[in-house]
Amino acid sequence: QQQQQQQQQLLQQQQRHQPPARQMGTSGQPPQGQQPLQQQSQLQLQQHWQPQPQHFAGVVVGSNSGSNCALEVPCTGLDAVDRLLLHSSVVDNGVVRPEPLALEACAHVDEARRPGIPHADPYNSARIGPPKGRQMQDNFINRVVEQCGPAVLRIDTEQKVEDAGEADLLALLFGLRPEDAKKEQKRRGHGSGFCIDPSGVVLTNAHVVRGADRVTVTFPGIPQPMEADLLESDEVLDVAALRVKGVASKALPCVRLGSAQTVKTGDWAIVVGNPLGLNNTCTLGIISSMDRSSGEAGLDWLRHPLLQTDAAVNQGNSGGPMLNEQGEVVGMISMRAMFGEGIGFAIPIDSVATCLPSLLQRRKVPRAYLGIKMTTLTPEECDQEGLPLDTQGALISTVLPDSPASAAGLLVGDIIVEADRSRVRRADHVQSLVNRAQVGAKITLKVKRHDRAINVDVVAEDVRQIRERAEAAAKTRGEDAKRRGGPQRIIIMR
DSSP states (O other): OHHHHHHHHHHHHHHHHSOOOOOOOTTSSOOTTOOOHHHHHHHHHHHHOOOOSOOOOSOEEEEETTEEEEEOOOOSSHHHHHTOOOEEEEEETTEEEEEEOOEEEOOOOOTTTOOOOOSOOTTOHHHHOSOOSOSSOOOHHHHHHHHHGGGEEEEEEEEEEEEOTTHHHHHHHHOOOTTTTOEEEEEEEEEEEEEEETTTEEEEOHHHHTTOSEEEEEOTTOOSOEEEEEEEEETTTTEEEEEESSOTTSOOOOOEEOOGGGOOTTOEEEEEEOGGGOOSEEEEEEEEEEEEEGGGGOBGGGOOEEEEEOSOOOTTOTTOEEEOTTSEEEEEEEEEOTTOSSOEEEEEHHHHHHHHHHHHTTOOOOOEEOOEEEEEOOHHHHHHHTOOTTOOOEEEEEEOTTSHHHHHTOOTTOEEEEETTEEOOSHHHHHHHHHHSOTTOEEEEEEEETTEEEEEEEEOEETHHHHHHHHHHHHHHHHHHHHTTSOOOOOOOO
8 A cells, every 4th residue: 555655646746747637629729728839848847947048959958966867859850849848757765756957058050951930939949040250250360361462462563575576577678677677565573572551662672563564563452553753773682672652742651670589480471462363361380491692503692592492482472472370571581492392481571671671762773793603512522622511611613804813813623711810611701791891892702722721811892893794794795796887697598
């Protein structure tokens, strides 16, 4: 009898906590005075469980006070919530005690795949709808491009050239001279640049605007191209300064110049430019190396440091900025590897800043040179010269005629072991010394020639003298040809 009484009590308690059966009238609505079961379930959920709005993948785990209860709820709308028992029964010393369930989401459901949910949804899922806008916060690349992108511009150039491709044929058929048959054509090119001052000062590579008769710049936010004047260029560093015309009444967007001395290998590198005519292109990479130099060829007048990056660099990126994560210019894109991927080079902005005052004043940047080509001494060369294999220094392979080195008496085969009383281990050491020297400065070199060591004093000259001498020689040859009656062309017919 006691067992039967306990079973009856247990059955009664369970019946009291079960949700009432669905009762519908003849019209399909619940009887008068009774709330719909969906609203009852919603009220019970609000009383016992108020989670954040989430969609479940079909499994809900509930546990409370150490009770191990698990409920599997398919996500099929509110019917699943109607069937959900909001209380569990725990036997404590023979007494059945109801406890609320603590529910926990195990997985989320894609909003697009979620089936329709009735209006009385305790999670308001039907009101959420598809996601609007971005699903992630803006990163530092977005901020840098938004801040600096308007100041990165496209540079278009035009150069007038003479085409003599049909000159020989016209001369043969009509007896015209080749000079009279030449046609004038326009050679067009493009590159990138960036504005550094609201008044319209633009920096780019010297090779982008070299020989151009007309230069125009186009800002991303200004559809019409604007004319620009070339202030001055530095061919050695490959930097040119432009000034945009007609911007006195408005301020142009500009970027901030940083410092390459704060850059380390592995730092972020953001490249913005116009590669292959694709305007406003942004690529991301890192600083791959800081130990690169344009003096790899050994020419002492072409020495300046470079930053290497693996950000995508293509034709048309020349002259564009390389930015750090703060949106500061740390380099100017200058060149890329022809037979490789992910190898681009940028001029450190510190090197650009040293020549910027001269460029803005339309003055040439003085660059010292000696006129020698060097290579780092190798053990094989030491063996050929009869020197100890551990000998260090720079081997002179070429001496330019009419150069300071030639005037000082340096010869091919000399080995530079000291420069201004500093030991030379590589050719880069001499190149760096010449790069820092002023025009007219005296540099003392200690060289090994055969079995003896001698000191040679070389006075550095301006590298522009090389071009001036070449232009003077070409002019002399042209005048000599003109005195002989101009260029002669002979056509032999068989």
